[in-house]
Amino acid sequence: MNICFAPCPVVFDLDGTLIDSVPDIHACVNAVLRLHGVAPLTLDQVRGFVGGGVDLLWRRVIGTTGLPAEAHRDLVASFMTRYHDATGLTRLYPNVTEALGILADRGYPLGLCTNKPLGPTRAILDHFGIAHLFGMVIGGDSLPQRKPDPAPLRAAFAGLGADPLKPRGVYVGDSEFDEECASNTGVPFLLFTHGYRKTPVEQMAHHGTFDDFAHLPLLVEETSAVG
Numbered sequence: 001m002n003i004c005f006a007p008c009p010v011v012f013d014l015d016g017t018l019i020d021s022v023p024d025i026h027a028c029v030n031a032v033l034r035l036h037g038v039a040p041l042t043l044d045q046v047r048g049f050v051g052g053g054v055d056l057l058w059r060r061v062i063g064t065t066g067l068p069a070e071a072h073r074d075l076v077a078s079f080m081t082r083y084h085d086a087t088g089l090t091r092l093y094p095n096v097t098e099a100l101g102i103l104a105d106r107g108y109p110l111g112l113c114t115n116k117p118l119g120p121t122r123a124i125l126d127h128f129g130i131a132h133l134f135g136m137v138i139g140g141d142s143l144p145q146r147k148p149d150p151a152p153l154r155a156a157f158a159g160l161g162a163d164p165l166k167p168r169g170v171y172v173g174d175s176e177f178d179e180e181c182a183s184n185t186g187v188p189f190l191l192f193t194h195g196y197r198k199t200p201v202e203q204m205a206h207h208g209t210f211d212d213f214a215h216l217p218l219l220v221e222e223t224s225a226v227g
């Protein structure tokens, strides 16, 4: 059961959930590849590599391009010099700001748990003027563990005042990493279907799906009421 008598914390994923950031990630990846004389990857290829954080992204880029595995560290460092403040090609999905505002006004403590490193995460939240809405932000480099390990999501809920071992609340995300993380953490998962998942919706475990943030406040209300 997940019944909350006060509005319970709602924690969000970032890439593919609140924002469509693949155009910026794609541009930063290709800028690094260009330096190494490697042909650019397509937007679809890069989208397929997002979700597990920057280290995994570059393991996948290396696997696809044939760049040497030993170069991983330097490639990531070179990527981060571009990625840390990359916001120009990123867009909020429609109705995100409104939905976050409605939930905040109704008293839901809001948090963020993303595999994106904290630097670019903060840059994005500031760029879109939504940083103040989140009481706790956990990035892909905040802890030694990353999603789907439950530690980051537990830390996000704990930062919002929930019991870290048995958090009450809801996690909202777009990918298989989020689905597994919510299940490992023991909280209901709401799936945004227009993000970067590769699995068909009907094969994913979730407590509700939505394709427009205008529908999220009601879905959160229903999910936190029935558990």
Ligand SMILES: O=C(O)COP(=O)(O)O
Pocket (backbone or CB within 6 Å): 013, 014, 015, 016, 049, 050, 051, 052, 053, 054, 057, 113, 114, 115, 116, 117, 140, 175
């Ligand atoms: O940076 C990534 O690979 C994914 O980030 P996300 O956890 O916000 O989807």
Ligand SMILES: [Mg+2]
Pocket (backbone or CB within 6 Å): 013, 014, 015, 016, 017, 051, 173, 174, 175, 195, 196
């Ligand atoms: Mg995501």
